[in-house]
Amino acid sequence: xxxxxxxSERLTMKWILPLRYISLIATASSVAGSVFLFYLGSYKxxxxxxxxxxxxxxxxxxHLSHGEVALVTMVEAVDTFLFALVLLILACGIYRIFxxxxxxxxxxxxxxxxxxxHTASNPWWHISTVTELKALLLEIVIVILAVLFLKSILLExxxxxxxIMPLGALILGTILYLFKKMPH
Numbered sequence: 255x256x257x258x259x260x261x262s263e264r265l266t267m268k269w270i271l272p273l274r275y276i277s278l279i280a281t282a283s284s285v286a287g288s289v290f291l292f293y294l295g296s297y298k299x300x301x302x303x304x305x306x307x308x309x310x311x312x313x314x315x316x317h318l319s320h321g322e323v324a325l326v327t328m329v330e331a332v333d334t335f336l337f338a339l340v341l342l343i344l345a346c347g348i349y350r351i352f353x354x355x356x357x358x359x360x361x362x363x364x365x366x367x368x369x370x371x372h373t374a375s376n377p378w379w380h381i382s383t384v385t386e387l388k389a390l391l392l393e394i395v396i397v398i399l400a401v402l403f404l405k406s407i408l409l410e411x412x413x414x415x416x417x418i419m420p421l422g423a424l425i426l427g428t429i430l431y432l433f434k435k436m437p438h
Contacts (some may be wrong), residue, residue, distance in 0.1 A: 255406035291338035302327035333401045347387040372398035399423040
C-alpha cells in the first residue's frame with residue numbers, strides 16, 4: 255500500500271498509521287467488559303439454580319412459581335451472555351480491522367496479510383470491514399431485543415408498550431436485510 259503513494263502521502267501515512275494502535279484501548283475495554291459480563295451471567299445462572307433448589311423467591315417475582323423465577327433468571331443470564339459476546343466480537347473486530355489489517359481496501363491480487371488469522375473455522379472472526387462489524391452487531395441487537403421481549407412476557411408485563419420491542423426488532427431486521435442487499 256505504501257509503495258503506491260506519492261511522497262507527501264507516504265510521509266502523512268508514516269505518521270498517521272501508527273495512531274491505529276489507539277484502538278487497542280477500545281479493544282481492551284471491550285474485552286474487560288466482556289469478561290465482567292461473562293462473570294455476571296455465570297452468577298445469574300448460579301443464582302437461578304440455587305434459588306430454585308433452596309426455594310428462594312425474590313419479592314419482585316412473588317406472583318411466579320419457583321420454576322418460573324428460575325426461567326426468568328436464566329433468560330436474564332442468557333441476555334447477559336449475549337451482550338458479553340457482543341463486546342467480545344466487537345473487540346475482535348476492532349482488533350482485526352484496525353491493528354492486524356489496517357489496509358483500507360486490500361487488492362484482490364495481493365496475498366492475505368501475514369498476520370491475519372485463518373478464518374475457515376471461525377466465520378464470526380471474518381470481519382474485515384467496519385460495515386461487516388456493524389451488520390454483525392445489528393444482528394445481535396435484534397436477538398437481544400427478542401430475549402428482552404421473552405423476559406417481559408414471562409414476567410407477565412403485558413402492555414401495549416411491550417409491542418415496541420418486537421416492532422423495533424422488525425424494523426432493525428428490515429434495515430439489516432436492506433443493508434445486506436446493498437452493494438458495498
